[in-house]
Amino acid sequence: MKYAYYPGCSLHSTAKEYDLSTKEVASALGIELVEIPGWACCGATPAHLTVQSLSIALPVKNLLQAKNMDAGDVVTCCAACFSRLKIANHFMETETEKRKEVEGIVGERYEGEVKARHFLEVLTKDLGLDKLKTKVAKELKGLKVACYYGCLLTRPKGVTGIDDLEDPRLLDDLMGTIGVEAVKWPYKTECCGASFSLSKTEIVLKLSGDILEMASDEGAEAIVVACPLCQSNLDLRQGMINKKLKKSFDIPIFYFTQLVALSLGIAPGKLGFDKHMVNPVKLLKKKGIIA
């Protein structure tokens, strides 16, 4: 299995541990990720709020770059990049008139032919959970988590289309496969306020605070995410949330790749746990998952 890897800006900065653990998991499972040379930012939310053509042209530029390297589908770990790549592809497939103008901007013909995938899909669909199960060296028994999908992994319908809109299950099933218990909770697809992290921090504190509270009320000891923006709002800002809401949450926020890596027997030292604000090592030790 070979993919063109699009890390996106976050995985090279605030979410380095996501990048590290993804690469570890991929290489342990024989999945080849070839980084797209010279990839650029997808434009994220600011682009689609400002100029439509730019918000399509930036992802298309990256998809074209991947096309030229002939490494198969593009895979990304960031739910926001994933959504922008998918939306751009959908646009280029369906908007036959406007497509020409975008082609003019990037200087090449493109009709959405390079598929964009999320790494979660690669594990659960391309590789498959049955196959993954045979590679699990140690089930992570005793750990209770809330699987948090956020907004952009499943929406909009018919564009990303990776899972059910209101009750996605991919992460829950993946956790089940590696022995982790996923609690039932109603905030799987609530919004953490991601795009307002810097511009409207007080809103992020409220929305992310609600998510932490719900997870802890439902008995989760940690939250598992598939997006670097969700992770940084819940982890990096947890101290501020505690101060603002007068709470004492101490809930580690894992990337699903970190837990999968542990179950495959990959050494914890390689998974960037030291880059978390809320220390996850304590909990993992308590559960006997790491020594």
Place this chain on the structure above:
Amino acid sequence: MKWFVSQDVIKAPIQDILERGSGQKVRRCYQCGKCSAGCPMSFKMEHLPNQIIRMIQLGMEKEVLSSQTIWLCASCLACTARCPREIDIAEIMDFLRRRAYLKRVKPKLDAKVLLFNKVFLWNVEWFGRLYEIALIGMFNMFSLEFFKDFSIAPKMFLMRKIGLFPALKINRKEIREIFKRSHKVGLDQKDK
């Protein structure tokens, strides 16, 4: 809030312009309110998403473009996922923000989101990828909140969560060219 909506306003072309530009059939909305019920930002909005749709039907372009609501929308797509009339409300919010940007209409109270977008895009145009230090630094400088996130920034450095230098190996000239051409084309904002 009560409005008097004059004949001139009702005849305003915004509904047609929006339907053409965004491809969204605003007139299909039957005001069920489901979009607003699931909106995570509604607690801060002065007009709820369904009200924005109604205001467009009534031709109230000025009120809509200068509202806080369009800048409070977090683009979470919950409304779009749930609308029984299959209206992409989030896309309408996008269209309205892009229109406000083009027409230089600023929100009445808080323009921080606009500032963030500007600094973010400037950053990408210049470096090809996000260069966090420049982003955070410039945003804090222009929003006059110099010490914002001062409590977590040093820790982020130590954990090497933010790098000191911008990424190399990107064809920045090409990216700048894409920015230049995109601003010229615009796509959805052809109607005046």
